[in-house]
Amino acid sequence: MTVTLDDLPLRDDLRGQKPYGAPQAPLPIALNVNENTHPIPPDVADDIAESVAKAVAGLNRYPDREFTELREAFASYLGHGIEPEQVWAANGSNEVLQHLLQAFAGPGRTAFGFAPTYSMYSLLVRGVGSEWIAGTRGPRFEVTADDAARQVRDADPDVVFLCAPNNPTGTPLSIDVIESVYEASRGIVIVDEAYFEFAPDDATSALALLPGRERLVVSRTMSKAFAFAGARVGYLAADPAVIDALRLVRLPYHLSAVTQAAATAALRHSDEMLRTVDDIIVQRDRISATLEALGYDPYPSWSNFVLFGGVDDPHETWRRLYDRGVLVREIGIPGHLRVSAGTADETTTFLDALASIRDA
Ligand code: PMP
Numbered sequence: 001m002t003v004t005l006d007d008l009p010l011r012d013d014l015r016g017q018k019p020y021g022a023p024q025a026p027l028p029i030a031l032n033v034n035e036n037t038h039p040i041p042p043d044v045a046d047d048i049a050e051s052v053a054k055a056v057a058g059l060n061r062y063p064d065r066e067f068t069e070l071r072e073a074f075a076s077y078l079g080h081g082i083e084p085e086q087v088w089a090a091n092g093s094n095e096v097l098q099h100l101l102q103a104f105a106g107p108g109r110t111a112f113g114f115a116p117t118y119s120m121y122s123l124l125v126r127g128v129g130s131e132w133i134a135g136t137r138g139p140r141f142e143v144t145a146d147d148a149a150r151q152v153r154d155a156d157p158d159v160v161f162l163c164a165p166n167n168p169t170g171t172p173l174s175i176d177v178i179e180s181v182y183e184a185s186r187g188i189v190i191v192d193e194a195y196f197e198f199a200p201d202d203a204t205s206a207l208a209l210l211p212g213r214e215r216l217v218v219s220r221t222m223s224k225a226f227a228f229a230g231a232r233v234g235y236l237a238a239d240p241a242v243i244d245a246l247r248l249v250r251l252p253y254h255l256s257a258v259t260q261a262a263a264t265a266a267l268r269h270s271d272e273m274l275r276t277v278d279d280i281i282v283q284r285d286r287i288s289a290t291l292e293a294l295g296y297d298p299y300p301s302w303s304n305f306v307l308f309g310g311v312d313d314p315h316e317t318w319r320r321l322y323d324r325g326v327l328v329r330e331i332g333i334p335g336h337l338r339v340s341a342g343t344a345d346e347t348t349t350f351l352d353a354l355a356s357i358r359d360a
Contacts, residue, residue, distance in 0.1 A: 013129060020123055025327055029349050031340040032329040034167065034195075034305045036227035038276040038343060041269075048265040055261035063257035070260050073267040074235050078220075080207040085240045089263070090254060093194055093221040093234025097161075098124050100217060100236075102249035104188040105130040105159050112157035114143050116333055118167045118192065125159075133157055141169040141299060141307075145176045149184035158187040164206065165195050168331040168338045170301025175204045182209070182216055188242075190217045194234075195303035197225030197277050198284070203302065207237055214239040222263060224304060226273045233263045280304050284341040290351045294358050305340040307331070317357060324353040 005015070022033050030037070040048070071084040078087075090096045097120070105111050107129035113121050115134035122132040135151040137143055152160055160181055164173035173191075182189050191206035206218045217238040223229035266273055287306045288298040297309035311317050314337050318330050326349060329338040341347060 011129075013126065017123070017126060020120060022329065023327070025322070027322065027325050027327045029326040029342065029346050031305075031342050031346065031350060032327045032338075034224060034303070034340045035229050036224055036276060036280065036304065037340070037346055038227055038279075040227055040266075041272055041275075044266070044269040044272055047269065048262050051261045051265035052258055055257045059257060061257075062253045063255065063260055065253050067255050067260050070255070070264050070267075073264050074237075077267055077270055078207060078237055080205070080210070080237075082207065082210070082237045083240075085243065086210070086237050087235060088238070088243050088246050089233060089235040090250070091232040091234070091259065092223060093192070093219050093236075094120055094124070095232075095254070096219050096234040096236050097121070097190065097192070098127070099246045099249055100188065100190060100219075101125060101128045101130065101159060103245040109158040110155070111159040111161065112152060112155045113161035113163070114148070114151075114166070116141070116168060116331070117161065117163045118194075119331075121161045121163075130158070137169075137171075141166065141171045143171075143173060143177055145174075145180040148177050149180040152181050152184045157185065160185050160187060160189045161192060162189065162206075163192045163194075165199065165302035167194070167303065168305070168329070168333070169307045170299055170303045170305060172199065172203070172300070172302040175206065175209065178206050178209060178216075182213055185215070188215050188217060189213075190219055192219045194219070194221045195224055196220065197274060198281060198304045199302040210237060210239070214241060217242060222266065225277050226266060226270070227276060228263070228266055228273070231259060231262050231266070233259060279344070280341045283344060283347040287339060287341055287347060287351065291354075294355060305338055307333075307336055307338045309333075309336045311335050311337050317354075320357045321350070321353055324349075324356075326350050326353050 071087040074087045075082045075084045101124055105128050110131045110133050111125040112133040114137050125132040133155045217236050219236040222233040291298040291308045299307045314330050331338050
């Protein structure tokens with residue numbers, strides 16, 4: 001007899017839930033999870049490997065629990081006067097967000113976000129026994145300062161997620177929305193800047209708002225612009241008191257010595273690691289322009305992906321692209337698909353495949 005979840009003494013509040021579900025398929029062109037598809041430059045990879053090799057020799061010992069060197073490296077990368085004691089890191093920004101929820105949400109508490117937004121927020125929220133409250137966006141998925149403040153005041157959540165720019169829509173979030181949500185709330189306000197490096201050069205980061213706002217947190221990741229998704233490294237900046245709160249919930253030594261060595265070495269080469277960003281932006285804008293020419297409805301994007309509407313049957317289009325070796329993402333918005341910007345060649349393959357489907 002096959003055992004199912006129903007046969008297990010599972011928590012009642014997890015019954016009926018679905019796990020994070022981006023399909024994993026070994027297709028030649030994978031543009032479905034917003035990775036940076038450019039490989040790490042060989043000289044940087046060599047330096048990272050050397051640093052990791054040194055760390056391996058010391059793996060008999062637990063790693064630095066405070067990941068001091070890595071926090072210093074993140075503080076200097078972020079600028080804005082951020083000090084190392086304002087920095088936290090974990091195994092992907094997913095774990096950073098989980099630490100925040102463990103400390104500031106939990107049973108009997110609520111967390112709020114403007115839907116549609118990053119699908120892991122609600123899963124992480126339910127995972128700590130909190131209630132997820134979905135707010136709404138405008139017709140083009142935009143969020144305005146007055147409406148956002150009103151929704152947050154009505155919901156009165158313990159934690160607010162602001163995804164800037166938003167996944168899966170790519171929508172930018174202006175700094176006045178962050179300020180007004182902060183004023184309207186009493187809880188922790190998390191600005192998730194996972195894709196910030198793909199925003200225009202003159203875009204303002206929420207890091208600029210940190211001074212004097214002890215409930216504000218700005219989360220980042222090395223998974224996107226840094227092309228380091230496989231290493232699992234995310235980080236945040238906030239008031240040092242927030243960092244103290246996170247120490248209460250993290251597992252001791254949660255960042256392995258191998259991870260710390262790899263991330264610190266990668267940050268030594270941040271200029272080279274980030275060199276692909278400009279090309280990805282070119283490919284993203286080429287995707288938007290070509291989709292429009294094909295009669296689709298792409299949304300403005302400040303990220304490394306494009307959401308587009310005007311897809312009559314998203315699942316059928318997804319399947320036909322799949323048959324042509326191209327993996328994109330069905331994100332559950334009727335009539336829409338999402339595609340990550342790849343290398344120039346990958347992007348061309350995607351656009352040609354889509355055009356051939358459109359013509360068929
Ligand atoms: N935030 C957003 C908005 C994301 O899209 C993602 C990844 N898709 C993450 C956080 C998590 O990334 P990671 O755990 O790899 O840092």
